Amino acid sequence: MLKFSASSLSPHALRVRAIELVLFASPLVGAYYYGYTEQSSPLFCPFKALTGIPCPGCGMTRSFIAIATGHIDKALDYHIFGIFLFLGFAIATIHLFLELLSKRKVITPFSKLIKHKKIQLLFLFLFLIYHLIRIHNLLKSGELAYGFYHSPLGKLIY
Template sequence: MISFHFEPSSLSSTEKRDRLLKLSVVSSPILGAYFFSTGDLSSPFACPLREFTGIPCPGCGLTRSLMAIAQGHLSQSLSYHILGVFLFLFLVLALLYFSAELITGHPLKISLSGPLQRHKRLLFPLLGLFLLSYHLARLALLWQSDQLLPAILNSPLGQYF
């Protein structure tokens, strides 16, 4: 169970600036995805790891996934990166959280109870394990479809060796 409540203390001016900075950080990917998704879903950014080695990083596809969500294409978003939908939801929830704190002027506290409270230390290791498994599965699919080896061989690092 998750519960929310506002603290009786008010946010200081430093805390308000902090929340405003965090609000701008979490809203930037949402706004960028919306404004960059007006045409095809080619990302305006290149992955440095993929560009240098030919091997996609664990985050490759997240930008295109967010852009697909901005256009309302959920299945296409999932095809680019399965975590894009979860990242988008996290960003929207964080945006709402920081907005609520700024609007009310009070810190918002979130409390966990039940199984979530007992196992919260496992959340990040499990998320990391899922991300690693997902990335390895994506690499295995690229290998199986004969796309990974040519990408590695044609990369600057592959050309060097």
């Protein structure tokens, strides 16, 4: 299932992979840290803070923290795509770690799958449909109007 390329990675490619490893591992480490300490995440959604309307990624940080602490049910409540993104980050972290350790490119069926444009567009489409459903539910409950009215932009307009 895992295959390694015959040629070694260049020093530049190794540096790039080291940076990518830090970028992909950071959210996982951060979620674990904030899940098991009394610290609250310093991250917030600037779009929601300004408009009172959640962006498509709202809830993703809380979802990651819930997954890191073993609360999958809560993670799905915060953002259903959080688990897919968390798994993607975990797989990418392992993949990059193996490449740095072996100094060779790791070839997997997963690598080709995520580069396929139709699959990327499908996930984007599903992500946006999920967001529209969330917005629709907030609109029906009145939370969307309440959030906008009490936001800085809503106060400026009204």
